[in-house]
Amino acid sequence: xxxxxxxxxxxxxxxxxxxxxxxxxxxxxxxxxxxxxxxxxxxxxxxxxxxxxxxxxxxxxxxxxxxxxxxxxxxxxxxxxxxxxxxxxxxxxxxxxxxxxxxxxxxxxxxxxxxxxxxxxxxxxxxxxxxxxxxxxxxxxxxxxxxxxxxxxxxxxxxx
Amino acid sequence: xxxxxxxxxxxxxxxxxxxxxxxxxxxxxxxxxxxxxxxxxxxxxxxxxxxxxxxxxxxxxxxxxxxxxxxxxxxxxxxxxxxxxxxxxxxxxxxxxxxxxxxxxxxxxxxxxxxxxxxxxxxxxxxxxxxxxxxxxxxxxxxxxxxxxxxxxxxxxxxxxxxxxxxxxxxxxxxxxxxxxxxxxxxxxxxxxxxxxxxxxxxxxxxxxxxxxxxxxxxxxxxxxxxxxxxxxxxxxxxxxxxxxxxxxxxxxxxxxxxxxxxxxxxxxxxxxxxxxxxxxxxxxxxxxxxxxxxxxxxxxxxxxxxxxxxxxxxxxxxxxxxxxxxxxxxxxxxxxxxxxxxx
Amino acid sequence: xxxxxxxxxxxxxxxxxxxxxxxxxxxxxxxxxxxxxxxxxxxxxxxxxxxxxxxxxxxxxxxxxxxxxxxxxxxxxxxxxxxxxxxxxxxxxxxxxxxxxxxxxxxxxxxxxxxxxxxxxxxxxxxxxxxxxxxxxxxxxxxxxxxxxxxxxxxxxxxxxxxxxxxxxxxxxxxxxxxxxxxxxxxxxxxxxxxxxxxxxxxxxxxxxxxxxxxxxxxxxxxxxxxxxxxxxxxxxxxxxxxxxxxxxxxxxxxxxxxxxxxxxxxxxxxxxxxxxxxxxxxxxxxxxxxxxxxxxxxxxxxxxxxxxxxxxxxxxxxxxxxxxxxxxxxxxxxxxxxxxxxxxxxxxxxxxxx
Numbered sequence: 001x002x003x004x005x006x007x008x009x010x011x012x013x014x015x016x017x018x019x020x021x022x023x024x025x026x027x028x029x030x031x032x033x034x035x036x037x038x039x040x041x042x043x044x045x046x047x048x049x050x051x052x053x054x055x056x057x058x059x060x061x062x063x064x065x066x067x068x069x070x071x072x073x074x075x076x077x078x079x080x081x082x083x084x085x086x087x088x089x090x091x092x093x094x095x096x097x098x099x100x101x102x103x104x105x106x107x108x109x110x111x112x113x114x115x116x117x118x119x120x121x122x123x124x125x126x127x128x129x130x131x132x133x134x135x136x137x138x139x140x141x142x143x144x145x146x147x148x149x150x151x152x153x154x155x156x157x158x159x160x
Numbered sequence: 161x162x163x164x165x166x167x168x169x170x171x172x173x174x175x176x177x178x179x180x181x182x183x184x185x186x187x188x189x190x191x192x193x194x195x196x197x198x199x200x201x202x203x204x205x206x207x208x209x210x211x212x213x214x215x216x217x218x219x220x221x222x223x224x225x226x227x228x229x230x231x232x233x234x235x236x237x238x239x240x241x242x243x244x245x246x247x248x249x250x251x252x253x254x255x256x257x258x259x260x261x262x263x264x265x266x267x268x269x270x271x272x273x274x275x276x277x278x279x280x281x282x283x284x285x286x287x288x289x290x291x292x293x294x295x296x297x298x299x300x301x302x303x304x305x306x307x308x309x310x311x312x313x314x315x316x317x318x319x320x321x322x323x324x325x326x327x328x329x330x331x332x333x334x335x336x337x338x339x340x341x342x343x344x345x346x347x348x349x350x351x352x353x354x355x356x357x358x359x360x361x362x363x364x365x366x367x368x369x370x371x372x373x374x375x376x377x378x379x380x381x382x383x384x385x386x387x388x389x390x391x392x393x394x395x396x397x398x399x400x401x402x403x404x405x406x407x408x409x410x411x412x413x414x415x416x417x418x419x420x421x422x423x424x425x426x427x428x429x430x431x432x433x434x435x436x437x438x439x440x441x442x443x444x445x446x447x448x449x450x451x452x453x454x455x456x457x458x459x460x461x462x463x464x465x466x467x468x469x470x471x472x473x474x475x476x477x478x479x480x481x482x483x484x485x486x487x488x489x490x491x492x493x494x495x496x497x498x499x500x501x502x503x504x
Numbered sequence: 505x506x507x508x509x510x511x512x513x514x515x516x517x518x519x520x521x522x523x524x525x526x527x528x529x530x531x532x533x534x535x536x537x538x539x540x541x542x543x544x545x546x547x548x549x550x551x552x553x554x555x556x557x558x559x560x561x562x563x564x565x566x567x568x569x570x571x572x573x574x575x576x577x578x579x580x581x582x583x584x585x586x587x588x589x590x591x592x593x594x595x596x597x598x599x600x601x602x603x604x605x606x607x608x609x610x611x612x613x614x615x616x617x618x619x620x621x622x623x624x625x626x627x628x629x630x631x632x633x634x635x636x637x638x639x640x641x642x643x644x645x646x647x648x649x650x651x652x653x654x655x656x657x658x659x660x661x662x663x664x665x666x667x668x669x670x671x672x673x674x675x676x677x678x679x680x681x682x683x684x685x686x687x688x689x690x691x692x693x694x695x696x697x698x699x700x701x702x703x704x705x706x707x708x709x710x711x712x713x714x715x716x717x718x719x720x721x722x723x724x725x726x727x728x729x730x731x732x733x734x735x736x737x738x739x740x741x742x743x744x745x746x747x748x749x750x751x752x753x754x755x756x757x758x759x760x761x762x763x764x765x766x767x768x769x770x771x772x773x774x775x776x777x778x779x780x781x782x783x784x785x786x787x788x789x790x791x792x793x794x795x796x797x798x799x800x801x802x803x804x805x806x807x808x809x810x811x812x813x814x815x816x817x818x819x820x821x822x823x824x825x826x827x828x829x830x831x832x833x834x835x836x837x838x839x840x841x842x843x844x845x846x847x848x849x850x851x852x853x854x855x856x857x858x859x
Contacts, residue, residue, distance in 0.1 A: 010687065015685045015686050015687055016469075016470065016686065016687070018681055018685070019469045019470065019681060019682045019686055020465060020466070020469050022469070022678050022681050022682055023202040023465065023468050023469045023619060023682075024202075024465070026201075026202050026203065026204055026619075026678075027198070027201050027202045029204065030204070031201070031204055031205065031206055032204045032205070032626055032629075033204075033205050033206040035206075044633075044636055044637040044640070045637070046636075046637065046638070046639060046640035046655070047636065047640050048640040048641055072551070072552070073552075074548050074549075074552030074553075074555065074556065104555060104556075104559075104644070105641065105644065106552075106554075106555030106558075106644075106646045107555075107640065107646060108551060108552065108555065111654070122640065199618070199619070202619055203618075203619045203622035203623070204622065204623070204626060205622065312525075312840070315524070316525075380616060380618075381616060381688055383616070467618070468618065468619045469617075469619065469682065470616070470617065470686065470688055471612065471615045471616040471617035471683070471686065471688045471689050471692060472615060472616025472617075472688070472692070472841075473616075473688055473691070473692075474691065474692055474839060474841045474842065475525050475839055475840075475841055476525075476839060477688075477691045477692075
């Protein structure tokens with residue numbers, strides 16, 4: 001009996017018809033495509049976008065040129081030089097070169113950063129395409145660029 | 161010679177020839193769009209929907225890109241065969257369309273406009289024969305490329321066609337028994353008189369023919385000659401630009417051709433459905449050509465649906481399926497049909 | 505075949521001798537993706553090596569992290585807080601789900617079921633999203649640190665994980681309808697790529713491929729690490745040793761992984777998530793080998809330290825590399841089309857083979 005039913009199942013292509021039913025169900029089912037430029041998936045809180053330097057609420061840079069990020073980095077992305085600000089006795093970076101093409105987005109530099117809030121953080125920016133390779137090397141001023149200004153920088157706008 | 165004579169004797173035939181060349185091309189474009197969209201939808205994707213309304217211009221964009229591409233022929237290729245192959249493939253599938261009736265004749269005054277170029281008393285044989293010629297193109301293409309994947313693809317293609325021609329021939333015979341003709345127009349006319357389509361009379365013939373037809377056109381799950389994950393692109397791996405486009409168009413044209421054959425032989429060609437039910441008589445208002453198109457679109461859709469669902473057969477199983485299942489089944493079916501026909 | 509070929513899963517080259525369609529001899533040629541990882545690690549601090557291990561088996565980054573981190577911790581003699589151990593288990597099992605689902609897609613695509621590729625990847629997407637929310641990365645997660653885990657699991661994320669696990673069985677069932685019972689799939693996988701238990705042990709086969717040959721060996725069960733002994737799960741073992749059984753073993757492992765994650769979420773203890781680790785990590789001199797059950801098989805790290813903050817030597821025992829060497833054996837007597845299926849069933853990742 002079992003054998004007969006198996007033969008009949010094979011003969012009448014039951015398995016194949018069931019497979020066809022599944023694809024047909026998906027045909028009318030919900031679609032998962034996100035129409036990218038119009039819809040953008042929200043980034044989670046810890047999203048690792050491009051690394052950016054941040055300023056405090058008064059617009060003063062947070063970075064104290066301690067070079068902890070440079071030491072933490074496994075791929076030598078950073079080249080930092082700082083001088084002591086004569087007024088406030090704190091170190092301020094005068095040179096902060098960062099190479100996007102070397103960065104592996106591991107986050108060790110962010111973890112190493114000693115300032116509160118952290119001076120170097122991942123932003124939500126994931127658009128990092130450029131036609132000019134030199135645009136992957138950032139200097140101190142470029143590290144603060146965000147959003148439209150950053151895109152302009154990638155497209156070959158003002159270069160410092 | 162009168163003016164109307166010129167129109168009927170020259171313009172209309174020329175127009176038909178142009179139409180026969182354009183029709184497979186147009187269907188190819190529709191088919192590429194259909195395939196990409198339907199497969200995408202079945203995979204929970206949306207597919208191309210940016211170029212034109214719902215992406216309908218996407219195939220044009222693809223074709224335009226192919227036309228502009230550099231035509232590469234590698235050094236080790238056989239130049240003559242390499243060039244002949246795509247032309248042969250294209251030629252055979254286009255020529256076969258000459259004998260495919262697209263609808264019932266339209267009467268314009270005294271002139272009868274037939275929706276086919278030639279009505280041959282052996283139309284069915286001609287179409288099958290011509291469509292089989294395309295395998296020569298595949299072999300030439302695979303051989304002339306002088307490269308490993310195309311060669312294997314070509315070899316697979318030969319074996320596949322050889323095996324699947326037989327069940328096709330046998331199932332076609334059962335239809336011929338009932339229609340008592342191998343004229344495609346006559347087959348449809350017979351279904352019109354019998355008021356039943358052969359597909360419902362001969363379901364086994366239809367299923368065997370359809371499975372074999374998928375194999376003949378090298379489509380999934382029988383797409384071994386061009387199995388992407390195994391042979392990269394099979395026999396047309398080394399082709400680019402227009403020559404590749406020829407293979408591509410020919411493949412789709414072949415699918416349209418086979419779907420047309422199925423529709424004509426098993427599903428009444430251009431006939432409106434439900435001829436026996438008076439309530440559905442209004443369906444006859446719609447021209448036959450439209451019915452024909454609707455029907456072949458259904459079968460083309462089925463092609464895509466199957467492709468989106470099934471994994472690929474292996475070479476030896478393909479042959480096994482043909483010789484151990486389809487051919488015995490077709491033979492048995494043929495015998496039964498012959499007996500019934502003899503008794504009736 | 506290869507190194508540029510649609511189904512060699514990267515840049516693997518296979519020298520294949522065929523008689524028409526029959527495979528006579530097959531010889532894998534590796535090294536096209538060699539990046540000198542092991543040498544590179546000697547110039548990096550231990551903390552810097554961890555994100556580098558993400559790049560080995562890029563389908564299952566957390567598993568690589570786990571193997572390396574555990575090896576270093578063993579060398580330090582570090583006790584990891586229970587909560588961190590549980591979170592590690594959850595992450596590693598999520599990574600196993602993601603890896604197996606990706607494999608399912610690749611494998612199905614190799615055999616020609618194009619839709620399943622998309623379905624597998626869509627299902628995997630849920631778990632990648634979890635990892636992204638957890639650590640900010642999808643593939644190269646960098647989800648573990650030496651001494652614990654960097655972030656805690658919050659309620660929202662736990663709810664999301666539970667929801668994804670609840671959705672999974674239905675999705676797997678659809679894929680099973682398309683494959684497990686499908687005649688073409690069975691023809692293509694049953695009795696293909698045979699390897700017996702004895703041969704499998706001889707060739708050092710590990711992971712699901714080994715268990716499909718009838719050897720009950722799972723490091724999670726046999727040498728438990730990171731608190732795996734706390735969880736109740738089964739190790740699927742089948743005797744066939746063919747591609748079909750490897751497929752079934754992986755499907756069952758997906759189910760068992762969801763069981764482990766559920767238990768870990770239920771039993772998640774309170775407490776610290778990081779052990780006390782100095783900022784500059786100096787590991788006492790010595791050597792250690794530690795291996796874990798990664799999605800692809802036994803993944804081990806040998807670490808030798810000379811007392812500085814950088815390892816003196818790191819050697820990696822990567823499952824893909826070891827599993828690949830049994831490919832010629834499995835392919836004997838099979839047809840050309842089967843090579844891709846068998847290769848797919850081994851679940852290799854070139855990043856791990858060439859290092």
